[in-house]
Amino acid sequence: MYLYVKAVHVFAVVLLIGGILLLAMTLRNTHPRIDERSRRFVEGVLRWDTIVTTPALAVVWLAGFTMAFGAGWDTSIWLLLKTIPAVFLTGLHTVEADMLRRALRGGVELPALVRHAPAATLIAVAAIAWLAVGKPF
Template identity: 30%
Template sequence: MLYFVLKSLHIISDIVWVGGMLVNAFVIAMVPPTIRTGVIAAVRPFDRRITTVAEGGAWLFGIILAIWYGWYATGWFGFKLLIVVMLSALHGMQAAWLRRMEADPHLDPPAFVRVGMPIVLVSVVAIVLLAVVKPF
């Protein structure tokens, strides 16, 4: 029973975290400079209070599951962990660029941050395939 509760909390945290990252990516890439300040001012509190907390929950519940069920020693988990670290770094860059863009709406972030949507989506597909199929 505890396994299913932890797994559910992990998946819920993942969904909220990925949703927040997709919102951030959309704002960074698609919102024109003329309305950027207002949109970012509305998005940043959500990112701090919801997306970042969900990221912490995903990490917490994922690490608990990995340790309790011995997944930390498997190849698929190592690769999944690498992708999750990359997503965490991207989220940090998104938050930093949202802060900078709110202060100066005419700033343009680097390409890696601007193409956040496909990076997040491809990463999520890879993570789900690794977690479900456990290929190695």
Template identity: 35%
Template sequence: MTYQLLKMLHVAAVVAWLGGSLFVSLFLLSSQPQDGDEAPKERKMLRALRRWTLFVTTPAMVLTWLVGLHLAMTFGWFAMSWIWVKIGFALALSALLGIQSAALRRMADGSARRPPLVDLYAPFTVVASAAIVTLVVVKPF
């Protein structure tokens, strides 16, 4: 029973983390630095999204890591190769959230610069997530 509860908590945290990360990706992609009347609305939305990322998405990422590492240690998955590939993808997704958070902060503070490689944030999140799910379900090696 405990295993199912931990697995459910892990999956729920993953959904919150990756959903938040995808939302930030799409918002950064569609947002344009504004001057004039639209600038305050854009900055207000950026600040709200930054708070959401700080208080929901980032804690979900941390919870995902804590529960996932606990499960891996408990069930001896570190002896299997697939878990290391999964951890590599999870580290990349964690780094992406950090990049997104920094971009939100800069844009909320009034930066007119477009974040680098912003067009790739959402596709990378989807591909990395699909790879992780495949590794967990199939355990190919």
């Protein structure tokens, strides 16, 4: 059963990271003004976020908790450390989606975190992968 949950978890992670990067790049490339052509694209990105990325986020957390408690890793230091970038990515997804919705309503100033979101996402994913695969602690 563990391997099936792990497969679902990895698949959901791929969808989630793809969605977070899509949001980040859309924000960067449509900022500061969204014309009519861009508006249709942004609306499509937000639909994808609602239908695919957000449910993938829920599956990542549920499958992750299932694996952690099922394997007895709930008190492992590597897992506790892994939650830091995982929570960061969850928050980043929320901020990006909200900023893109606000950008559709009018101009929005992108904070530094959002401007650097693609790099921050990749760094967080690298940290998670290192901790999950290597289990160094």
